[in-house]
Amino acid sequence: MNKFFKKKSSLIFFIFVPIIFLWHPNWLGFLGVQPYWPLFWLLPWSMIYGSINGIIYGLFFGLILDSLTINSNLTQIPGLILCGFLFGRIKVHSDILLGHFRYGLICSFGSFLCGVLYSLQILIQNFSNSTFLLFIPSVQNILTEVFLTGFFAPIICSQLFRVFKLSGRKV
Numbered sequence: 001m002n003k004f005f006k007k008k009s010s011l012i013f014f015i016f017v018p019i020i021f022l023w024h025p026n027w028l029g030f031l032g033v034q035p036y037w038p039l040f041w042l043l044p045w046s047m048i049y050g051s052i053n054g055i056i057y058g059l060f061f062g063l064i065l066d067s068l069t070i071n072s073n074l075t076q077i078p079g080l081i082l083c084g085f086l087f088g089r090i091k092v093h094s095d096i097l098l099g100h101f102r103y104g105l106i107c108s109f110g111s112f113l114c115g116v117l118y119s120l121q122i123l124i125q126n127f128s129n130s131t132f133l134l135f136i137p138s139v140q141n142i143l144t145e146v147f148l149t150g151f152f153a154p155i156i157c158s159q160l161f162r163v164f165k166l167s168g169r170k171v
Helices: 001-009 009-023 037-048 051-068 077-088 096-125 129-134 138-168
Strands: none
Touching: 009 037, 037 051, 037 077, 037 096, 037 138, 051 077, 077 096, 096 138
């Protein structure tokens, strides 16, 4: 039984991301905004298995999360695919302390990238001069999401990185 969970741990954690995305725990948020949960799984996975797997699983995450959201005109796929590609290009570093802080910085950058791409879709979809000022609060949401993602990334990503390295096989 333990061998089964050890080999399938990456798949189990992959399934937990949409569950946490739907659960939306308020005690982990700030100003009503949550961290960008898919990046916590995507960063260690892409670092271990490369850019191609990062792109594929970024697409899977985007499809799953887009099917869970109400607004079907907007998509999270471009940001997650781009992050999966970029995260796969990052090499594993041997310094443990630097690695933890690096997870936070990289996930913050990925969260900023995904948030800006999503907000640009909203802006392009609703582009008119009279409603431009209504999108200014989205900057606050993006910055809050970037902060929370960068804050939790060293804790979560380092643990997932260790689990993925121990499982030693692709999903």
